Amino acid sequence: MYLTDYHTHTKLSPDGSVPLADMADAAVAAGLNELCVTDHCDLLELYGEPVDHYDWPPALEQYAAVAPRYAGKLTIRLGLEFGMAHLNPEVSRAILDRPELDFVLGSIHNLCPEKGGTDFYYVDYPDPAACYAALDDYFSSMAKLAVTDFYDVLSHIIYPLRYMDHPISLDRYHDVLDGIFRAAAERGRGIEINTWRGRTLKEWLPVLKQFKACGGEIVTIGSDAHTTDGVGKGCEQACQLLAEAGFRYLATYEKRKPVFHTL
Ligand SMILES: [Zn+2]
Ligand SMILES: [Zn+2]
Secondary structure (H helix, E strand, O other): OOOEEEEEOOOOOOOOOOOHHHHHHHHHHOOOOEEEEEEEEEOEOOEOOEOOOOOHHHHHHHHHHHHHHHOOOOEEEEEEEEEOHHHOHHHHHHHHOOOOOOEEEEEOOEOOHHHOOEEHHHOOOOOHHHHHHHHHHHHHHHHHHHOOOOOOEEOOOOHHHHHOOOOOOOHHHHHHHHHHHHHHHHOOOEEEEEOOOOOOOOOHHHHHHHHHHOOOOOEEEEOOEOOHHHOOOOHHHHHHHHHHOOOOEEEEEEOOEEEEEEO
């Protein structure tokens, strides 16, 4: 089985502190064949302040210094976890105009600017109504992102559920998710199984089945590790889920083009 972790963060993410070389060592120790570094770039800060650039030089330097050292034992790709890209097409196009870039995760981390732009991590969820209000906003933003070209794979589609301590059903979002999945599939884009460092696995099965029913074929797997102990967590089990959902291939990326590996 080809084992990959396509969602990892290093010290170059605001919420990370680990150098890429340490993450790569952890990937080798975890038996991974391929690691993609996807540090954060969000067009909204944690409390909604707009952002209009990404500091590429440290990311390119870190990657160029580390990736060649692992040749033959671990393939390392340069990715970006790009948040709220639909808010500013001109800025998004400029940020992604990098020939070195292998892979772009498209994320929605924040409420829309009209609702204050706060990261879902910092939103209060006192009751189910507050959860659904946040999710209404979340999926409406994702529907806007899905019809752009500013991503290869939509990240952690069930992201806000991490922070909600109430029983939440996604049933009411079935139609909006159909639209999101069809838009992604039509554009040759995919989704990811985000294991959240091994904590979310079985939750992905209905999502994967729905994506497949909408014509989806491209799925990557990532742990969302911010430290070495999370690297590769749940990635092997995620391959099994992918097969269970009827997929035959796991995707990786090189220079923004998908590469398929038989499960
Ligand atoms: Zn994220
Ligand atoms: Zn992440």
